[in-house]
Amino acid sequence: MNPANPHDWLLKADRDLGLATHASQHTPEYPDLICYHCQQAAEKYLKSLVIHHGLLLRRTHDLEDLLDVLSPLQPTIVELFYEKARIINDYGVQIRYPDPMGDPSDADVLEALEAAEFFREFAFSIIVKP
Numbered sequence: 001m002n003p004a005n006p007h008d009w010l011l012k013a014d015r016d017l018g019l020a021t022h023a024s025q026h027t028p029e030y031p032d033l034i035c036y037h038c039q040q041a042a043e044k045y046l047k048s049l050v051i052h053h054g055l056l057l058r059r060t061h062d063l064e065d066l067l068d069v070l071s072p073l074q075p076t077i078v079e080l081f082y083e084k085a086r087i088i089n090d091y092g093v094q095i096r097y098p099d100p101m102g103d104p105s106d107a108d109v110l111e112a113l114e115a116a117e118f119f120r121e122f123a124f125s126i127i128v129k130p
Helices: 006-026 031-052 063-070 079-092 106-127
Strands: none
Touching (some): 031 063, 079 106
């Protein structure tokens, strides 16, 4: 795989989302990992767009930062994108460690899957174009 190829980023993102979807159907007792892979998928979808636009890819797990980088080139990025990012942003780092608040709920898992799919559709509409 080539890290300079946006299609390779899409493939890696699809694998994260595919794993999250599979786990939600077959091992729902791992909601933390499902949500983690949703965040990872969204992060890679956004990074595929950074690469697609020829921008310098910085090391970050923050989806809002990635949206800030992309928004000057993608006028369709509106507040809804930031709302979706906030749903899953914390799952990229904090979810990997024990949390006194416990695991994400079933509703959180569904929301995370929907957010990841939202970013998938966005990236594919620009890079792959139906």
